[in-house]
Amino acid sequence: MSCQPIDKWIKKYLKDIFYGVGRNSPYQLNDFVHVLMDAVEHTDFTNNTCVRIGGPTGETVFSRLQKADFEKIKIAFFEVLKPIYNLFKRLLRNRKVALAFDITDEPFYGKIGGFWIHAEQPVRGCTGCFKFLTISVVNRDNKLILGSLPVSRGADIVELIRELLQQAQTFVHPEILLFDRGFDNLELLACLQEAHVRYQILWRKQAWATKILKKMKRGEVKEVTKVRKYSKDKSKYTVKVRYVFIKKYRRFANGKAYDWVFATNTRQKSQHFYVDKYRKRWGIETVFRVLDNIQIKTTTKNEVIRYFINLFCCLVYNLWKIFCVLEQKISLKNFVVRIVQVIKSIIPADKPPD
Template sequence: SLHLAIKKVPISNIYWEYLKTVEILGTRFELNEKDVVLAFDYTDEDFYGDPQGFWIYGWTGQNAVTGKFKFLTCAIVSSDIPQKIPLISVPVRMGHNMAHTVAWCLSVVEPLVKSISLVLFDRGFYSNELMLTLSKTKHPYLIFVPKNSKIRTELAEMEKNEKKTIQHKFKLNIDKTVLRGETTLALLKQIFDKRSDKLYDWAFATNQSSINFDHIIASYKRRWRIETGFRVQDEARIMSKSKDVSIRFFYFAYEQVLQLLWVVLYKDEVSFKVFMLDMYEECIARYKNI
C-alpha cells in the first residue's frame, strides 16, 4: 500500500526530493539569479486520537482535535518576485532546537538562490540562540520582538512617532559555556497604520548594519505572505488519521508540491481551486485508461 511504501522511505528523502522540484521549477523564473527575502513560520496539521510520542503536540480537544503535527517552513516573500513559493519544510518534534533547525534550512536553500538579503521572523522566534546563530552564519534577520518589561519601559519613555535604536547585549549558557552576543533593537512609538486607521507601537531585533525606519515596518509585513501561502495550501489539505510522522509529512510535502506547481506554472491562468479540480479530473481520466 501507499502507506507501507512511505514508511520504508527516510524522512530526509522527502525534503531532498522537494528541493530538487524547487530547483527544477525555479529555472522557469531564474531563481538562482534572485536576491531573496525569506520568512520562517510554523504551521500544523490536526490529529484526532491519542497523542503519543514526540511528534504529536498535545491540543485542547476543541472540535475533537487532540494533537498537532508541526512543520517549520521557509518561503520566499520578496515583493519583486511573484512566485511566493515555500522553499523547504521539515517536521519538528517536541523539544527540537529551533536555532539549529532554522540554520540548517537556510544552509540547504541558499544554493538555490543568488543571495539571501533578509530573513523575517515573528515574535515566536525571538530567542538569543537564534540571533547568535544567524549572526555567526552572517544571515541578516528582522525579528518582531515581544513587548517584555524592557521593551515596555523603553516605549513608555518615547514620544508619539519617535523612533530609536538600542544596542542590546545578551548572554547565553550552552553546555556550561557562556556565549555573548548582541543585537540592535529598533523601537517605533505610536505609528499610524493606514489600513486599520490606528496607532501601533513596534519593536524589532535586527543585525543589519543600517536601519531604514521609513521601510522597516513594510519590510516586516512581507512576512505575512507566508501565512497567505498556508491558507492556499489548506485548500489542498489531505485528510489522514495516521500517527506516523513520515506519512503526515509526505502528505504535507505533496500539498506544497501542488501549490508550487500552481504558483510557478498556472497561477496567471486559473485559481488554485480550479487547478486542483483539473488535476483531479486528469488523474481520474488516466486511471480509467490503465
C-alpha cells in the first residue's frame, strides 16, 4: 500500500462530500486535497496554506460543503474505512477487537452561541469547545478510529453511542466495549445489555461505593449486584447492574495502589485481568494526542465544517496506521509530508494548457 493509492482514498472522501467542481473552475479535486493536507502538515489555517502554496482559499474549499450534512460526511468516512479496514483485519486474523468510546474537545475562540458550542474551556484562552464522540479499536499497537459524531448541547449520548456501535458492527466484531467514568450512565447500561455486547465501565466512586471499599481488605475483589432505577422521558425504568470492586490493587511492583469500581457483564479470573482489560482503553488517549499534531485550524462556528475537518484528520490518521503496518513504520509527520509530495506531483498534470 504505497502513498499513491492512499491519496486516492483521501480524494474519494472529498469527492463523496464536495459539491461538484464545474468545468470552468480553475481548481480540481487535487487542489483541494493539496490545501487540506498542507494545512494538516503545518497544523495551520487553510487561508495561510493558500498564501503559502497558492490554490483555493479556505473559503473556496469549504464552500464545496454547501450541500453536505452530518449524514453525508459520516457515510463518506465509513465508505473509505470499510476497504482499508479489510486490509487491517487480515493482520488481526479476524480476531475480535476491544472498542473504546470517548468524547474529545476541540477548543473554540470567540462568542459562544447555538447548539454546538459547549461552555467548557479545555485549554487556557478558549471560550468554549466543540465536542465529538469517538469510537476506536484499541488492540495493542493496532489503534484505528472507526467513527466520530458531533455532540450538541443536551445531546442524547446513549443514542449517539448506539448509532456509532451499529455502524462499527457492520465490519468489526467487538470483544468488549470500554468506557471511562464519564459514561457511568444507567440508561447506557440498559442499552448495552439490550444489544447483547460485553462491556466494562469505570464507575465513579459514589457514597455507597466508597462505603463498600472501606470495608474491604487490600487486594480484595468483591462483586455486588444491584437493581438500579433511572428516568427518561417522564418514564421510570430499572436495570440490573453487576459491580466489581477492587481494593488497593498494585498493577506493578513499584507502582501505586488504586481502588477500582467497574460496572461490567464480564467475569475475569482476577483483579489483574479486570484492570488490564480496562487499561486497553488508555490507548484512545494516545490516539487523541497524535491527532493534536495534525489538526486543521479554524475559527468557524459552522458545525458541518467542523465535523468534516474532524473526520478528515481521523481519516489521515487511519491511513497512516495502515501504511505503518502494511508498508513501513514512519512518523505521522513524515507520512503527511509524503502525501503532500505525491499530490504536488499530480497537480501539474491536472492543469489545462495555457
